[in-house]
Amino acid sequence: xxxxxxxxxxxxxINVWLCLMLIILGAAISLKTGYSxxxxxxxxxxxxxxxxxxxxxxxxxxxxxxxxxxxxxxAMLAASGALMQSVSRNNLASPGLTGVSxxxxxxxxxxxxxxxxxxxxxxxxxxICGLVVGFISLSLSGIRDANPMxxxxxxxxxxxxxxxxxxxxxxxxxxxASELLYWLAGGFSGRSxxxxxxxxxxxxFTVIAVTLCASQTRWLQLTDEQLSxxxxxxxxxxxxxxxxxxxxxxxxxxxxxxxxxVGLVIPHLTSRLVPRSSTKWLPLCMLLGAAMLLWADTxxxxxxxxxxxxxxxxxxxxxxxxxxxxIISQGKTKRAS
Amino acid sequence: xxxSRSIYVVFVVLISIWFSMNFGASDQVSWFSQDSxxxxxxxxxxxxxxxxxxxxxxxxxxxxxxxxxxxxxxxxDPGLLGISxxxxxxVVSLFLLGDIFLTNPDPYRRTPLPLxxxxxxxxxxxxxxxxxxxxxxTTAKLDAIRLTLVGVAVxxxxxxxxxxxxxxxxxxxxxxxxxxxxGSLYGxxxxxxxxxxxxxxxxxxxxxxxxxxxxxxxxPPEQAAASxxxxxxxxxxxxxxxxxxxxxxxxxxGPVAFVGLIVPHISKILIPSFHRLSLWxxxxxxxxxxxxxxxxxxxxxxxxxxxxxxxxxxxxxxxFLYLLRKQNLSS
Numbered sequence: 124x125x126x127x128x129x130x131x132x133x134x135x136x137i138n139v140w141l142c143l144m145l146i147i148l149g150a151a152i153s154l155k156t157g158y159s160x161x162x163x164x165x166x167x168x169x170x171x172x173x174x175x176x177x178x179x180x181x182x183x184x185x186x187x188x189x190x191x192x193x194x195x196x197x198a199m200l201a202a203s204g205a206l207m208q209s210v211s212r213n214n215l216a217s218p219g220l221t222g223v224s225x226x227x228x229x230x231x232x233x234x235x236x237x238x239x240x241x242x243x244x245x246x247x248x249x250x251i252c253g254l255v256v257g258f259i260s261l262s263l264s265g266i267r268d269a270n271p272m273x274x275x276x277x278x279x280x281x282x283x284x285x286x287x288x289x290x291x292x293x294x295x296x297x298x299x300a301s302e303l304l305y306w307l308a309g310g311f312s313g314r315s316x317x318x319x320x321x322x323x324x325x326x327x328f329t330v331i332a333v334t335l336c337a338s339q340t341r342w343l344q345l346t347d348e349q350l351s352x353x354x355x356x357x358x359x360x361x362x363x364x365x366x367x368x369x370x371x372x373x374x375x376x377x378x379x380x381x382x383x384x385v386g387l388v389i390p391h392l393t394s395r396l397v398p399r400s401s402t403k404w405l406p407l408c409m410l411l412g413a414a415m416l417l418w419a420d421t422x423x424x425x426x427x428x429x430x431x432x433x434x435x436x437x438x439x440x441x442x443x444x445x446x447x448x449x450i451i452s453q454g455k456t457k458r459a460s
Numbered sequence: 461x462x463x464s465r466s467i468y469v470v471f472v473v474l475i476s477i478w479f480s481m482n483f484g485a486s487d488q489v490s491w492f493s494q495d496s497x498x499x500x501x502x503x504x505x506x507x508x509x510x511x512x513x514x515x516x517x518x519x520x521x522x523x524x525x526x527x528x529x530x531x532x533x534x535x536x537d538p539g540l541l542g543i544s545x546x547x548x549x550x551v552v553s554l555f556l557l558g559d560i561f562l563t564n565p566d567p568y569r570r571t572p573l574p575l576x577x578x579x580x581x582x583x584x585x586x587x588x589x590x591x592x593x594x595x596x597x598t599t600a601k602l603d604a605i606r607l608t609l610v611g612v613a614v615x616x617x618x619x620x621x622x623x624x625x626x627x628x629x630x631x632x633x634x635x636x637x638x639x640x641x642x643g644s645l646y647g648x649x650x651x652x653x654x655x656x657x658x659x660x661x662x663x664x665x666x667x668x669x670x671x672x673x674x675x676x677x678x679x680p681p682e683q684a685a686a687s688x689x690x691x692x693x694x695x696x697x698x699x700x701x702x703x704x705x706x707x708x709x710x711x712x713x714g715p716v717a718f719v720g721l722i723v724p725h726i727s728k729i730l731i732p733s734f735h736r737l738s739l740w741x742x743x744x745x746x747x748x749x750x751x752x753x754x755x756x757x758x759x760x761x762x763x764x765x766x767x768x769x770x771x772x773x774x775x776x777x778x779x780f781l782y783l784l785r786k787q788n789l790s791s
Contacts, residue, residue, distance in 0.1 A: 288770070
């Protein structure tokens with residue numbers, strides 16, 4: 124045991140270091156790629172000395188805020204998915220599959236098309252709708268005797284309902300569909316500092332929540348009976364943490380639209396690196412989530428043909444096969460046991 | 461008893477068609493007046509629309525019926541198994557990319573691709589999605605609930621691709637396609653009817669001959685094989701039939717959700733045993749549900765129209781959740 128401990132710690136630090144390298148490399152490539160062609164030298168100069176106005180604007184007003192925004196959203200989505208998965212003890216819980224993202228999107232579409240609210244309150248409406256939808260789908264599939272398969276199916280149905288109502292609202296309001304469509308696909312094109320300042324308080328909230336929760340998720344792997352015998356009020360904890368998890372998603376939906384599969388896939392990838400019971404699991408999820416979304420977004424920028432591909436499309440195309448593989452592997456373990 | 465119930469269903473269908481002909485945004489329509497307005501509304505707008513709704517509904521319902529029978533899964537539906545999403549991807553890609561790359565490069569001289577080709581393209585997409593789900597299903601030997609889950613995941617890939625195509629190349633067609641993707645009967649005319657009825661005719665006449673095989677496939681696979689049925693062959697062929705039924709309907713009215721899921725359950729209430737008539741009662745009820753849902757969508761916010769897919773989703777989601785609750789997942 125005395126020998127095993129340092130080995131685990133050093134492996135952890137290698138993983139953290141790898142994630143950081145992924146983020147830094149992704150950030151560098153993300154700064155390099157974009158509409159106008161800017162050399163590495165010019166980017167370096169933009170940070171240290173004098174450059175032309177165009178370079179300055181495209182680095183500091185377009186690419187740098189977008190880079191920050193993408194990493195924050197990735198981290199928040201991953202943290203939310205990780206928290207949902209450990210709270211509901213359901214490995215398929217995630218903001219996308221439970222319908223929380225689309226529920227928040229519904230609230231935002233309602234607020235934007237009918238202009239009920241001033242802009243600052245829109246995240247709150249998204250949050251409320253996300254909470255309502257999330258609790259509906261979690262309670263339908265049973266929070267206590269969580270059945271992963273049932274959760275995904277009821278989530279799919281609720282997603283269908285949310286999308287149908289969104290379509291109804293768009294058609295009813297005769298809204299400019301093309302812009303909202305792009306937003307509904309989930310993308311970061313054209314985002315700037317105003318979105319960064321909007322999401323920053325929520326990101327700080329996420330970081331605080333994750334630092335506080337990191338030691339708690341280990342306990343939430345236990346059953347309710349075990350928890351109450353340890354003196355925890357399990358129901359209250361699960362309720363609070365579910366709200367926290369949903370509060371991490373709603374602001375990302377406001378700035379970037381519903382981006383699926385980050386919250387689902389990242390916790391699974393992270394649990395390959397460190398076990399779910401580890402206190403480092405949640406923070407590592409955030410790092411890996413930021414790295415993944417950053418790379419996906421850079422990929423979108425590289426592939427831009429006429430208009431950029433929304434990043435939600437890339438994450439869905441990458442994430443769905445992993446979901447299929449997980450479903451198949453679950454079926455196999457069931458039969459073997 | 462079964463025959464008399466089927467006759468009741470026929471009556472209910474006829475009554476719903478009568479209502480669909482008599483109600484609409486324009487209320488100054490009379491069957492007997494000779495003025496051109498009435499004639500146009502009745503014969504050029506409402507009749508083709510009702511007929512398209514009926515045929516598409518029947519196709520969706522029978523597709524869902526076949527899927528539920530073949531996969532022995534009460535939660536199977538062309539929408540949930542990804543067939544509609546595959547067909548949508550094919551149609552949207554053809555519609556947008558064909559518009560850009562195949563037709564006249566001058567945007568003012570473009571002629572839209574003929575409607576008749578849409579079902580052909582849609583069925584390629586539908587068959588592709590079905591083939592993927594079928595391959596995963598048979599190689600991994602999934603149970604019913606995991607099959608639906610895999611279908612949902614495959615549908616998610618195709619829907620994401622549709623969104624991507626739409627976001628990049630959608631342009632000014634965005635609104636039109638949002639309406640089509642929601643499943644809409646707005647402005648469906650004789651042209652659409654002519655694009656659909658040959659498919660209905662061919663596919664439903666194939667359905668006349670499948671009852672025996674379908675009933676043998678209800679047995680466990682080993683017994684079915686023992687009774688002389690080539691199970692993999694017939695399962696794949698019948699899945700393809702279900703995909704064709706759904707995909708050609710998707711091409712004309714868009715991916716209307718949940719009709720294929722609900723209707724077979726209603727027809728099972730009416731005809732509990734596995735009877736030759738149950739497929740046809742399912743078809744009639746599917747047509748009936750579409751006609752009624754369209755009527756609701758038309759009448760709810762006159763003169764605004766709710767796309768039919770939204771009405772069926774709002775009706776279908778609670779029923780799906782109810783079925784899911786009833787389902788015993790441990791087995």
